[in-house]
Amino acid sequence: MGLPVMTLGVSTWPIVDGIERLHGPVTVVRRCLDLTELLAAARAGLGRAALVAEGAEEITASLLEQIRLGGAAVLVLEGHDHRRLAGLGAVVVPGRAAPADAARLVEEAVAAAAGAARPAGYADVSGTPAPPDTGGSPGQDAGPPLRPGRVVAVWGPTGAPGRTTVAVNLAAELALLGEDAALVDADTYGASVAATLGMLDEAAGLAQACRLAEQGRLDGEALRRAAADVAVAGRTVRVLTGLTRQDRWPELRSSAMTTVLERSAHEFSTTVVDCGFALEADEELTVDTMAPRRHAAALAALERADVVVAVGAGDAIGVPRLVKALPEAVAAAPGARLVVAVNKLRRSAAGRSPELGIQEAWARFGAGSALEQFVPWEPETFDTALLAGAVLAETAAGSPARAALRELAGRVLAEPEEHGGTQQPVVRGTRLGARIGAWLRR
Ligand SMILES: Nc1ncnc2c1ncn2[C@@H]1O[C@H](COP(=O)(O)OP(=O)(O)O)[C@@H](O)[C@H]1O
Ligand SMILES: [Mg+2]
Numbered sequence: 419m420g421l422p423v424m425t426l427g428v429s430t431w432p433i434v435d436g437i438e439r440l441h442g443p444v445t446v447v448r449r450c451l452d453l454t455e456l457l458a459a460a461r462a463g464l465g466r467a468a469l470v471a472e473g474a475e476e477i478t479a480s481l482l483e484q485i486r487l488g489g490a491a492v493l494v495l496e497g498h499d500h501r502r503l504a505g506l507g508a509v510v511v512p513g514r515a516a517p518a519d520a521a522r523l524v525e526e527a528v529a530a531a532a533g534a535a536r537p538a539g540y541a542d543v544s545g546t547p548a549p550p551d552t553g554g555s556p557g558q559d560a561g562p563p564l565r566p567g568r569v570v571a572v573w574g575p576t577g578a579p580g581r582t583t584v585a586v587n588l589a590a591e592l593a594l595l596g597e598d599a600a601l602v603d604a605d606t607y608g609a610s611v612a613a614t615l616g617m618l619d620e621a622a623g624l625a626q627a628c629r630l631a632e633q634g635r636l637d638g639e640a641l642r643r644a645a646a647d648v649a650v651a652g653r654t655v656r657v658l659t660g661l662t663r664q665d666r667w668p669e670l671r672s673s674a675m676t677t678v679l680e681r682s683a684h685e686f687s688t689t690v691v692d693c694g695f696a697l698e699a700d701e702e703l704t705v706d707t708m709a710p711r712r713h714a715a716a717l718a719a720l721e722r723a724d725v726v727v728a729v730g731a732g733d734a735i736g737v738p739r740l741v742k743a744l745p746e747a748v749a750a751a752p753g754a755r756l757v758v759a760v761n762k763l764r765r766s767a768a769g770r771s772p773e774l775g776i777q778e779a780w781a782r783f784g785a786g787s788a789l790e791q792f793v794p795w796e797p798e799t800f801d802t803a804l805l806a807g808a809v810l811a812e813t814a815a816g817s818p819a820r821a822a823l824r825e826l827a828g829r830v831l832a833e834p835e836e837h838g839g840t841q842q843p844v845v846r847g848t849r850l851g852a853r854i855g856a857w858l859r860r
Pocket of ligand 1: 582584796804
């Protein structure tokens with residue numbers, strides 16, 4: 419079977435000319451002179467491999483991903499930013515490679531991309547293993563393999579159920595419990611972690627980190643530089659602040675977000691991500707599957723999450739919203755343990771026994787998952803903290819809301835078998851249960 423190759427840059431020509439003279443399976447289908455042409459050819463699925471030289475400097479992680487999505491493995495000619503691209507997973511072809519060796523590298527790269535096991539001696543043939551200073555992907559780091567840290571995605575439906583409040587306080591409580599905690603603001607509709615913590619300097623640390631990830635330059639040190647150290651209750655939380663303007667959302671691309679979270683999990687024991695609400699929003703609007711998507715950041719966080727904290731508001735609007743949106747979040751987080759938290763719990767909205775009312779609604783419509791944490795409605799407590807740019811551990815250490823958030827941190831850290839959720843007998847006949855039942859049956 420033929421193995422069509424696309425090339426970028428004239429320096430690839432002597433090599434592919436040599437390969438063609440072998441009359442083997444590797445043949446050249448397109449010699450592209452610029453990156454746009456290569457991307458178009460890749461999208462059209464013209465080649466199974468792309469060998470790049472001049473123009474390789476412009477290839478970011480996302481563009482590499484686009485080429486791969488088109489079905490092509492990427493190889494880079496030595497001397498054309500090959501160290502960086504090797505850090506992003508491209509195979510390096512030595513400048514002096516004989517045609518037969520180059521052809522073999524192409525075949526092996528295609529086989530590896532197709533999921534076949536890497537043939538033995540693969541790295542030896544290329545002669546250019548990725549140097550340790552690329553820091554491109556955590557998998558290539560030298561040193562003993564560390565157990566990666568936990569990623570906790572805080573998600574909740576639209577309507578300000580308190581995702582950011584929970585994320586910020588959760589990160590603080592985790593730090594107080596001894597975790598080396600990072601906090602990432604990945605809400606592409608209304609980033610507000612920096613504002614909640616009273617941070618004046620808004621440098622959009624997450625966008626910076628994503629940019630470096632795109633270039634294959636995000637090592638641990640760069641990640642720490644992009645993050646701001648925020649002192650909370652005597653501990654430090656490393657904060658990657660969110661977008662300063664909503665229209666900057668294309669900066670948080672899926673592949674870059676995945677790299678940032680992987681790197682953060684490598685550096686910190688727990689990474690809490692404020693995901694915002696939207697998971698599907700623009701999916702149907704675009705037929706271009708390679709275009710950036712506004713919900714990519716949230717999806718990348720859910721995809722990588724070890725724990726998803728789903729936050730809903732404890733009232734007749736918040737609970738049905740959570741019930742309806744939850745399956746999508748769960749489906750987006752295949753490897754995660756789910757912890758459902760009901761926030762803003764209050765009698766005025768959920769009845770005389772608000773927990774029972776919510777429990778009833780949930781037991782009837784909540785699709786099996788346990789409600790694990792209630793956080794009471796305490797407007798003054800939260801307003802005071804917000805005004806001070808502080809967390810409850812600092813401004814209201816003895817409040818019931820703080821106790822609930824601390825408990826939530828304990829649940830996040832607990833091993834699955836240690837926590838059984840709040841298993842309450844199913845109640846019937848609460849006002850909220852009936853009300854939400856009617857709403858969901860519509
Ligand atoms: N349990 C609570 N009691 C009272 N107010 C709360 C509570 N939780 C959050 N809030 C307030 O609700 C508002 C929205 O919270 P926020 O966390 O920004 O929502 P989201 O991130 O879901 O949009 C903020 O003013 C916050 O202080
Ligand atoms: Mg928010």
